[in-house]
Amino acid sequence: MADLWQNAMDHAVAAARRAGQVRVFIGEESVAAGEPCILTDDPTWIVDPIDGTTNFVHAGCRAVTWYSAVRSLLPQMEFGVVFSCLEDKMFTARRGSGAFCNGEPLQVSGQKDIQRSIIATEFGSNRDPEVVDKMFSSLRNVLCIPVHGIMRGAGTAAINMCLVASGCVEAYYEIGMHVWDLAASSLIVSEAGGVLMDVEGKDARASADGGDARRGAKSVRCACVFRRSGRSDVPTDRRSQQQNHR
């Protein structure tokens, strides 16, 4: 698995280098291998070449995604791309130009009543009983709102967020996601009219490392909940959006 991931990462890095300009890469396993995870003002790729590793290992499950965010200066994301290869769906977004799935514009759900909403979440990979207890108490609180739909998770944060952007589910939350899990898809959600926020309802960002002079991108220490931002400025002129995507 690690070789496969490294090949995928090498492939993404080579493609980015061919495109020029970008010198800095942040990837899930490169950080796990000890490389720095520092967001600076340099144009940066944040890449998770296989998001949904568990799905991938259990071959045949849905929503294994190749995922790269170009020039992702959080919060100044420029581009986001999520490819769901088993569904052959390419989700894309460019800042200020809308979000698309295979060229079709995306718009978050218009549902405003949480009791008529479907909420997605994931249970991560931490099986520490204390963490699991916390996860299930959050799940209980959400279910007992009560929400309308059952909780669904695709096994990958990127696809769950694209489901929000597509209006398939109204919100997605997860505690402890990493910057590479959400960089590109947060732009796809916001360009489709949704918002990224933390458990206090504030604008969520990759949590900076206060002690580091440069912004250190640690894992996002919060749930990322998406709901309609009430934005009216989501560009609806498809032609200009598509022009911006070329």
Ligand SMILES: O=P([O-])([O-])O[C@@H]1[C@@H](O)[C@H](O)[C@@H](O)[C@H](O)[C@@H]1O
């Ligand atoms: O590891 P990976 O498949 O790239 O990323 C996955 C995330 O997308 C998901 O949100 C989380 O619940 C999983 O535990 C895993 O971290």
Ligand SMILES: [Mg+2]
């Ligand atoms: Mg991931």
